[in-house]
Amino acid sequence: MKPFTYVRATSVAEASRMVVAGSAPLAGGTDLLGLMKGGIASPARLVDLGGIDGLNGWSRERGAGLRIGALTPLVDLETSDQLARHLPIVREALRDTATLQLRNAGTVGGNLLQRNRCWYFRDAAIQCWLKGGTQCFAKEGENEHHAIIGTARGCNRVAPSDLAPALIAHDARVTLTSTRGTRSVLLADLFTDPALHSREEHTLRRGEILTEVQVPESGLQRRGTYLKAMERKTWSFALVSVAVAARIRGGKLRDPRIVLGGVAPVPWRVEAAEAEIDGHPFSDDLARRAADLLLADAAPLAKNGYKVPLAKELVRRALARIAAA
Amino acid sequence: MPTVRPSGPGAVDVELDVNGIRTPLHVAPHTTLLDALREDVGLLGAKKVCDEGTCGACTLLVDGRAVYACMTLAVACAGRSVETVEGLARDGELHPVQEAFIAHDAFQCGFCTPGQIMSVVALLRATPSPSADEVMRAVSGNLCRCGAYPNIVEAALAAARKGKERP
Amino acid sequence: MEQLALVQGDDAEAWAADAVLTIVGRPQRRVEGAAKVTGRARYTHDIRLPGTLHARILRSPHPRARVRHVDASRALALAGVRGVLHRFNTPKTAFRGEETIFREEVRFVGDEVAAVAADTEAIAEAALSLIVVDYEVLPHVVDLEEAIDAASPRIDEKGNVLDADRYERGDVRKEFAAADVVVEGTYRTSTQLHNSLETHGAVAVWDGDQLTVYESTQHVFGVREGLRNALHLPLANIRVLCDHMGGGFGSKGGIGKYTIVAALFAREIGAPVRCVLDRHEENVAAGNRSATLQRVRAAGKDGRITAIAHESWSNVGQARWVADPTGPTKGLYDVPNVLAHAHRVLTNTGSLAAFRAPGYVEGTFALESAIDELADGMGVDPLALRRRHAGSQVDPVSKMRYSLKRLVDCYDIGAEEIGWSRRARGGLRGSAPGLRRGLGMASQLWSGGGTPPAYATVHLNPDGTAVVRIGTQDIGTGTRTVIAQVCAEELGIDVRGVRVEIGDTDAPYAPISAGSLTVASITPAVRLAAKDAREQLLDVASGVLEVGRAELRVEGGAVVSRGARTPIAKVFEDLENYTVIGKGSRMPNPDDIVLKTFGAHFAEVEVDPATGMVVVERVVAVHDVGRIVDPLTARSQVEGGVIQALGFALSEERVVDKPTGRVLTSGLETYKVPTVRDVPRIVVRFVDVPDTVANNVGAKGLGEPPIIPAAAAVANAVANGLGVRIRHLPLTPRRVLDALAAAS
């Protein structure tokens, strides 16, 4: 790890001011330090957000949805029975996120802003497209874990976070604050649209601090569930994961969301797939039609074709689960 | 408005509470808690196996929570309490979890053991009577290449039972 | 003649099967337990000598290249750098058949190019990037099957594919023609990485011309030999120490280049030097289990296996040996016609190192899969088919008798425990709609009889405690504990009164802790040393107590005669520092007898055909390894072996990028070893009949047997449950889904 200077910010404003070019905010450090040790990131200054009051914890106000502080350790969300009553999907998504030690240290903001796990990207000796090179090595290379859909020319990475699809399925927004002001964006828009061909994975601007995640009241009305396929029983990034959420009225799925992780450079949603099931009671056939629409544009690489049937099956199971609950 | 100033990149002073002892350190900001303990404090129980948060051998407790010391900056622990495997035995008497690890043969080479034990200690403090599933979730961030897993789970459950028997 | 030179004294009669033993055969906690649970146990990684410098190694970024020039001037100019070694400034240092540790032609990404010693590890690391190397890049090949292909670059003048071993008995060709059923399959296994938690490493320090090396090793004497060859020192000037060590699994069989780097720097600079690999180096340059391609044909007639032909190709990297996968095919079953042919395939990847039952794990998977396929083809139960070929007491290769073989007992115990009678062709319904359940089994053959030379001394202290010295090492298998047990049993004292001093080349010689030969090699020597000490004690006691020697025995720390007990301390009381030193050496194995270990694993799995998930629910592991010295550590050993095998079967796979030759899974996030939650219920059973022909303790090795059949048993269970056979390990969701898609 290259030496750097360190500062512990005491307010969001101060943190934002400190995060100048070449600096990085530090939350739990469980992703950032890994990138730095691996030679993928080498900030000259780390701005520790851990000392800022008011970013840790969650609250629920009637009618105003749910607010989760960006510095909340993942474990606190996972273990809260109260939160599980409002938004059970979070516990489901976090139970097999990384490990207890990493969830003790890792935070909500850090999890949403973690960088992808492509093994070419994570190897400092490989100058891939995302790191400023000219090609994606996975495309013709070892691509069993890579994207099957939504890839632009540049990059076949997959979105790694388990929390992101789960929260997107409940229409979460995030608040981003900098010295220039505060904006609120859909969590889905925190991830750079691959079609833009950008070498940034997130739309966070320099100096912006993610302070809060909000789940609107309407999002909380949905029943959601999260399923994750892994290469071992735990401590693995998703081969494919799926978050689904919908209101169930009279046995029918209303206003549904289906979000896939592990298949595309960003958490993957297709509105046509959701429209297909909106207003219908669950059936295997309906789920299959939705899954087909969701993956209609899938263009697997040489070694990841298995993700298509896997994703479809997980979508079917997840929908069946919320319909039955 | 007063502004804090960045420290480093050279060594800076921080004070940690290590196993109940105030421990002043003079380390660069990029020094991990693991390196600080192993190289500066001389506590060699926590092991450096991967140095990137993928094995669990460096597990210890910061403010009572199990974390990977290799993924924690020493400067970020200023003023916090750090507990390592060296701090468990009291007056030469082993901690019940340590006892149970021996009785149930919960290790072979022993390299993962300090980390496993710290994970179990943290679990039993929060959940004195865990189920086998809870034990497995608590130690699933600690790899054991020798495969002592079944005995680790047994040891943790046995330590929990012992803990309950005691007044 | 050779054996005469190795052996001193007479052997003791083996403890009989019905001998009443009070310590051996009873569960015994590890004697080093307290050190390990308190963090006090010192491993090589933990050696901290004052003034230690740190060495890091510069590794080739190219899979194959010629090193034309090395410019270290900028590295040397960095503050804190104390030296740089590379091929143009390093003295000749023989290493595993090569003249130097820095090759002219580097042959894999990670091959050693140079080394830096510096005040801190960070400075050494920083200096690596300042070394400028002029490489002439050469064509390369990293993939096993591409290397076999004649169109690929030849990386050795003899070609990439080298014959390793060919064996034939009977007439395979004739039997294939005459068979009722012939099955043929191509099986593949992936490269498995040891991932011992303690990486390879050494600390070297000189005192004048005396070299002391601390090394995480399975063989201190092997390291000493390697240092002698590299540095041309008298053995008396080299001492190698390994107190505790964090796993080896075969990969730590001798000296490493890092050892020589540390020793050379330490001599040149005059300070202790530590050279320890990081996780990524470990997984690139410290060995692996070769990936294999195996073709097995098996023939059956009249309900019996009549012929097996097994051809294998192993990706050995640059190694000069191959872990032959055809061993089980030759020796496991009494089948009259066998053809086995192993090939060594060179590639530009890190070389293999022995990995717990090298070759046998891979080979057993192919062989035992093929036996199941044959049984299916013949319409017979696969266990029943094996039984017909498992009972013979004669080794089909040497035609000599086994000292003891209870393989059929293993079948009986395992079949009963798993409920084999439930097995149905085509599998069983799973626990939920859509899930499939299968049962499978496989057999195990391995050596494990141990061998001379091995020597031990037992010092009996005047207070009745004892110190055993033997230059073996405890790699996590519980060696210290079984030594203490055997010594205490024979000497008649309490285990807690025995201190075991190992891991030191200044102690009497002991063999490598590998090949499942430790217990069977060293415990007979320890027993003889203890016996020698006991007899000397009795001589003394006879004089002191004025009782006939024949009427005395030692029991519970006291000399006992006709009801009178005299504590050992009392016997020595007036003799001041009279010291009893018992010596023992391992006697040769019996002539004309074959020593082997046997076993069988049974697995029950549940497979989800829609997601490709394989869940192993239960493994029953039954082994026939002679006397079990410590049932507690023996069970641990079996569980550990099974778990490592499950990693091999289900999730572990080294992935190498073909164009760049880089290992993409060199870290533990991408290389997936089992976690606690991946472990099924493991039922461990032993036949536990002492092999009194083998040695005076009656024990054989157990280190490797439990890793051998588990992957094959799981693969057979998966095939049973799914109705589709997947011939490529590991059985990841991808492989399962791809196989199902191909089958439908």
Ligand SMILES: Cc1cc2nc3c(=O)[nH]c(=O)nc-3n(C[C@H](O)[C@H](O)[C@H](O)COP(=O)(O)OP(=O)(O)OC[C@H]3O[C@@H](n4cnc5c(N)ncnc54)[C@H](O)[C@@H]3O)c2cc1C
């Ligand atoms: C071995 C391993 C396995 C893992 N497995 C999984 C898994 O299965 N599923 C999964 O979802 N994740 C997994 N992770 C990732 C883990 O969840 C993340 O590392 C963690 O959530 C990041 O949180 P953190 O607080 O430590 O972030 P940090 O590492 O501190 O920060 C991550 C990034 O976000 C930036 N950042 C952090 N907080 C803010 C903020 N509030 N405002 C602006 N920028 C910010 C940092 O500058 C940095 O770029 C794994 C990680 C490891 C090491």
Ligand code: FES
């Ligand atoms: S050394 Fe910290 S997790 Fe491996």
Ligand code: FES
């Ligand atoms: S005991 Fe060896 S790694 Fe766990």
